[in-house]
Amino acid sequence: MLKREEWLDLARKLDWNYSYVEAKDVFPETLSGTPWLPHSDWKAWDEPYRTSFAEYAHNQHAKELSVQSVREAVGRIEDFQALDPSWVNALKLHSATLPLAEFAAVIGNLRAARFGRDSAWRTTANFGALDELRHTQIPLLLMHDLVRWDPQFDWTHRFFHTNNWVAIAGRHLIDELLLGANPIEFAVATNFVFETGFTNLQFVGLSSLARGAGDRMFEKMVGSIQTDEARHSQIGPAVLKILVQKDPAYAQFLLDKWFWRTWLFFAVVTGFAMDYLTPLKHRTQSFKEFMEEWVLDQFQKTLLEYGLRKPWYWNQFLEALEVYHHMVYASAYTYRATVWFDFALPGPEERAWLREKYPRSWPQLDPVWERVTERWRKSGPGVEWYTHGATPVTFCDLCQLVLCGGTPERNTAQTLVREGKKYIFCSEPCRWIFEQEPARYASHKDLVKRILAGEAPANLIDLVTRYFSLTQGTWGKDVAGGAYAWLREPSGARAAP
């Protein structure tokens, strides 16, 4: 009988020369990606996992059994009801943004499974598609039962089907990153930058946070997903290695573009969870510390390894790491009825922790929380509107997220006039990305332009209910309705140091 190594490549890396058609007809550049290289240039493509289909099915089956057994043990509604309410809202945020984005990744992987330029790449992408289907189904399954308890969990499925402002931003990113990208761009953007750079390690961090919060189900889910991510993300480095040799400028462009694009969404989803929605007693490190320890060091080493430079805006990124998710959280807290999860108001102890973790930026942010806190004191519990904005906010014409770039002292929004149309961006990198491929982005209307065109209502209640698909039962509120024990103490009695 043949040994595994003797037959494996017949199953996973088997290419042949075409005699009836040209390779360019089988792999058209528009579908396979740029640069179009002869197959001899891709021939050395390989990844370290080298999995056969039988091994894949066997391993995935074991993972499914493991998730199922944890679900049976700790996946009941009463298990979730026992969790800290803030953490439950981190779950709602992740649950909504994760599963249908993963489903879009099925499409991206399937495109690579057909149009990737080497058979081993196509094989791994096929497994990647199956992985992402699993990552769609697990959260949809686990959160479905919770809808009976809390209708905000309905957004696990509903989110990407709505015109909620976060969903518009999410789709703008996901459509380009996962649905529209050719296999080369997909491999660099999704497999290398997003998965290798951010989510693979993020899942390790989130799994640890979930354990601290006593959420064994979420811990198991993200841990199980991470093992898949670790495998199929290896497509990225393998493609990048060849791309850097053949077209280093394009490789650098894709890196610069996608690091910024994915960072913004990542910062919102993960920054909120780590620095605000995880109960203070369970926080082991700040979002910034997590990024520095788990993401930045590793990512910079990888770039060096491939002969790539850090993105040109690296210093701006480091500045944003200090402050961006705080800017968005404070803004979103005061527009919480526009989203599908609840927000925690940072109290004196949380603010002291944030000051310690973010000594450079927090002094500018703390007055905002002092103002919100004073208004809660004045209104008393339950009066949500008194700490809620009513004026339309502004959105970036690239990332479609709110204009929260920079600091309270200096917002980094940038304007641009192109062919008689005005655009605004949250940051210089967003403007730069837009200017590199304007035809790709120019026709997309941000929410403000939809309102001005009469396509979306200007009145906030109408916008929230008719356009964002929220109801009084599902729109976001303060997680405690303003009924915090520390709020009953006199102003300044426990002021942050």
Next chain:
Amino acid sequence: MLIPLYGFLRGDTIGLVILAQDTDTIREVGAKLQEAASVRVAPVSAVDVRYRGRLLDPERTVAESGLEALERVDVSPREAT
């Protein structure tokens, strides 16, 4: 005529849409932004309004100041002279 502007108030965490009229004075524009952001930033009695770095005369109107729809204006507490 309605002139929607992108307003950025110093001390705030987000840009807001100011629904200004072309007949509004710049002082009124500043007041509208302060009111809209008052959940996060306490209003002050006097503010400066800048457009492309240029300090605008508070008594002039939006139209007289040359502001058009979807321009960025920056509002900050008036600096002591």
